[in-house]
Each structure stands twice: as structure tokens, then as C-alpha cells.
Amino acid sequence: MGTLARIAPSILSADFAHLARDLDRISNADFIHVDVMDGHFTGNLTFGPGMVAACKRSTDVPLDVHMMVSNPDETIGWYVEAGADMITVHAEASTHLHRTVTYLKEHGVKAGAVLNPATPVGVLEDILPELDMVLVMSVNPGFGGQRFIEGTYAKLDRLQALCRAVGAHPLIEVDGGISAANIEDVARHGADVFVAGSAVFGSSDPAAEVQRLRSLAQSGIDTAEADAA
Numbered sequence: 001m002g003t004l005a006r007i008a009p010s011i012l013s014a015d016f017a018h019l020a021r022d023l024d025r026i027s028n029a030d031f032i033h034v035d036v037m038d039g040h041f042t043g044n045l046t047f048g049p050g051m052v053a054a055c056k057r058s059t060d061v062p063l064d065v066h067m068m069v070s071n072p073d074e075t076i077g078w079y080v081e082a083g084a085d086m087i088t089v090h091a092e093a094s095t096h097l098h099r100t101v102t103y104l105k106e107h108g109v110k111a112g113a114v115l116n117p118a119t120p121v122g123v124l125e126d127i128l129p130e131l132d133m134v135l136v137m138s139v140n141p142g143f144g145g146q147r148f149i150e151g152t153y154a155k156l157d158r159l160q161a162l163c164r165a166v167g168a169h170p171l172i173e174v175d176g177g178i179s180a181a182n183i184e185d186v187a188r189h190g191a192d193v194f195v196a197g198s199a200v201f202g203s204s205d206p207a208a209e210v211q212r213l214r215s216l217a218q219s220g221i222d223t224a225e226a227d228a229a
């Protein structure tokens, strides 16, 4: 026992016209997940560093900035300056992932790598011990409200096995189609950070939904840990 379930509401599903209000409604979250999209790596365009800085001013919850951009090294410094606590970059978009991770650590920012659904976990083998987090996409990135890809369960199993093999202990975050219907199962397969956009902001009581999701996820984590003991 020991691993804690963490919930990271995605503000992609918030009301952008009332963002401060929506951030206030999820002040019990463990991270705020900020989806930075450049209209190139993904077919959507969202937030820039100004928005990240505005979030930083509006909440004490740590900011988990997911960069869905081509050439993240060109702009990553903007998000460091804006106050990101954790930055994740896509393995598919990063030419020099080790250099990027080193840069983040040198600047006091937690570093993570993201895998699209079609990218095998093995691409992270050599960098895994350096990572604070691995983000496994359970939808193809770009939009909220998509259906969870079932193959994610087997992928999480492979990622856990790889982490064990190399002695790495990153947080494992899953993003896309997470809800009360599946979060316990996802937790049983080794995830401990759960991004939820529509499930949280589609609820009439986002804070209660954060707490409900966290309890369900914790139950999945505890079951998996008891089975492994």
C-alpha cells in the first residue's frame, strides 16, 4: 500500500469564459491538466503561455502542462517561465528528449514524456529512469469527449513491466475517455494519475466528481497492490 490516486481535471472541458470560476470549483484536484495544442501536431489550437500564467495566478493546484506541439524545444521555455510545475512532451515530437528532460530538471520543473496510442512503450526504455511521469494517451490527442481506447489496458501492463525491468518509478498518467465507469479498471493496470475533462466539467458538482473519481481510482490501486503482495 502506498500509491496515491491523483486526479488531473483537463481545462479543455472548462468554460473558457469563466475559467477562474471553474478552477475554483476544482481546488481539491491534485493537478490542473493544461492541454497546449499548436494546430499542427494536433488538429486543434488551444492555450499558450499567457493562459498557463493566468492559471498559475488563479490556483494553488500544481499545473500539469501537456505540450501537444511539434518541435517542443522551440517553445518549452515559455511554459517554464509561465509557471508550469510539470511539463510533458510527446515522444513522437521530440528529437532530443533526453536534452529536453535535462533542461526541465535544471529549471526545477518535473519532466514527463507522452505516448500516442500507436506509439509503443519501448521507445521510452532508455529515458524512463529520468522521467517523473509517463503520460499514456488513451485517445488520439486533440479533443475532449472521445471514447477510451481499450488497448490502453494492455499498454499499461507493458509499461509497468518495462518500469520494473529498468528500475524506474515514474508517475503513470492516463488521458482520454476517463470516467467513473472505467477509472477503477485503469488504476488496476498501473495508472496513478488520471486526466478527466468531460467527466469533471460535465458534472453539476466538479469538486464532488473529483473526489468520487479519486476514491474509485484509489480502490483500483489498492486492489492491484494487494494482488501483487
Ligand SMILES: O=C(CO)[C@@H](O)[C@H](O)COP(=O)(O)O
Pocket: 010, 012, 013, 033, 035, 066, 139, 140, 141, 142, 143, 144, 145, 146, 175, 176, 177, 178, 195, 196, 197, 198, 199
Ligand atoms: O489531451 C486531451 C485531448 O487531446 C485530453 O486532456 C482531454 O481534454 C480529455 O478529455 P476527456 O476525454 O476526459 O473528456
